[in-house]
Amino acid sequence: METAAAARTAPAVIVAIDGPSGTGKSSTSKAVAAQLGLSYLDTGAQYRAITWWMVNNGIDITDPSAIAGAADKPEIVSGTDPSGPTIAVDGTDVAGPIRTEEVTSKVSAVSAVPEVRTRITELQRSIAAGAGAGIVVEGRDIGTTVLPDADLKIFLTASPEARAARRSGELKGADVAATRDSLIKRDAADSGRKTSPLAKAGDAVEVDTTDLTLQQVIECVVTLVEEKRAAK
Ligand SMILES: Nc1ncnc2c1ncn2[C@@H]1O[C@H](COP(=O)(O)OP(=O)(O)OP(=O)(O)O)[C@@H](O)[C@H]1O
Numbered sequence: 001m002e003t004a005a006a007a008r009t010a011p012a013v014i015v016a017i018d019g020p021s022g023t024g025k026s027s028t029s030k031a032v033a034a035q036l037g038l039s040y041l042d043t044g045a046q047y048r049a050i051t052w053w054m055v056n057n058g059i060d061i062t063d064p065s066a067i068a069g070a071a072d073k074p075e076i077v078s079g080t081d082p083s084g085p086t087i088a089v090d091g092t093d094v095a096g097p098i099r100t101e102e103v104t105s106k107v108s109a110v111s112a113v114p115e116v117r118t119r120i121t122e123l124q125r126s127i128a129a130g131a132g133a134g135i136v137v138e139g140r141d142i143g144t145t146v147l148p149d150a151d152l153k154i155f156l157t158a159s160p161e162a163r164a165a166r167r168s169g170e171l172k173g174a175d176v177a178a179t180r181d182s183l184i185k186r187d188a189a190d191s192g193r194k195t196s197p198l199a200k201a202g203d204a205v206e207v208d209t210t211d212l213t214l215q216q217v218i219e220c221v222v223t224l225v226e227e228k229r230a231a232k
Pocket residue numbers: 019020021022023024025026027028044166167170209212213214215217
């Protein structure tokens with residue numbers, strides 16, 4: 001763990017971590033940010049939050065024009081402390097409700113709407129610009145679209161089997177085959193949309209986490225960030 005004084009004197013660094021579902025983006029990003037004294041932004045939580053709002057406000061999720069018309073209505077606020085990230089919509093803490101199966105099954109349809117992406121991308125850029133010591137931002141299009149000038153871009157991958165096993169463990173024994181199918185379906189929707197799809201940036205470092213422990217992935221990314229900082 002870096003000391004607070006060291007974190008204050010190190011140059012600010014912007015790290016983009018992208019990849020498919022369940023590859024370890026959130027766990028890795030939070031730990032790296034905490035270890036290096038950086039802020040942390042979970043952009044998936046923001047798309048989940050706007051989806052939660054649409055569902056709760058009776059917006060027809062199958063109608064992209066209805067989603068587009070409502071895209072600027074909810075106020076979404078993200079807290080970026082890696083030891084306790086927060087997400088609120090119109091002043092309500094939605095950290096729990098955005099993780100339901102209903103939101104998970106609808107988020108790809110909402111996040112594919114260009115007006116939603118424009119709104120959330122602006123929010124992400126303003127949060128990154130305000131992070132004094134630097135920030136780790138994780139999602140699907142951070143290295144390609146949101147922060148194309150990031151100091152370091154990482155693209156995490158893992159086999160569908162490994163990702164499903166990790167998620168099933170997290171969901172207390174959920175069926176691995178069903179979990180695998182739903183991960184693959186969401187990745188296909190996120191990769192196949194027209195606007196800012198899930199994709200590896202040309203200059204991203206790909207890390208296959210299938211046979212790595214979480215601790216090994218964290219160490220690998222910390223080393224890459226430290227190398228970038230040293231070169232600044
Ligand atoms: N290298 C690893 N080895 C074993 N388990 C891991 C590894 N990386 C992450 N995990 C576990 O896998 C699960 C999914 O990780 P995490 O939520 O960080 O993935 P994610 O890429 O952010 O997923 P999503 O995009 O769906 O939010 C968590 O339970 C996490 O602890």
